[in-house]
Amino acid sequence: MTNPSAPEKVKYCSHCATQMETRTIADKPRRVCPGCGFIHFTDPKVGVGVFVVNEGKILLVRRTMHPEIGKWSIPAGFLDAGENPEETAVREALEETNLHVAIEDLIGVYQNPPGQGGASIFIMYKARLLGGEIQAGDDADAAAFFAPDNLPEIAFASTRAAIEQLKTQIMQK
Structure with missing residues (x-):
């Protein structure tokens, strides 16, 4: 081995x-x-993504790429050397959903378990919706907002952990 x-x-x-x-x-x-x-x-592969809540619902995209093809995740992508993580997260949201967002806060930094593909380190930001018309693009074939108590199958341990961490906050608003 x-x-x-x-x-x-x-x-x-x-x-x-x-x-x-x-x-x-x-x-x-x-x-x-x-x-x-x-x-x-x-070196670990680093991913960044945005957690957008609008009217109490979470923005998710359905993946068309391995790993976790067909499952849903937040808009996200890999961070290349020299890129600003916040700018990359905003760009990924636009590419995957056609929505403009602005970073508000860092939610957390997560480790995805080894061997599951994707990013081993994942930086997740909270972002607010600025505008645009939702439309799937890039490596997503669907984009939609979901109620926290009615989520589709979620890809990646980091996304599942963040959703669980933030569900209480979302439900209180």
């Missing part, structure tokens, strides 16, 4: 093309280049 900190699929050095080997670096196995000394670090 491959160790996640030393993936055997990393066969050649991205700097000099020498075949990589596994060595212990800082108490963890890592893929290391014996030629130039480059160390391959496995």
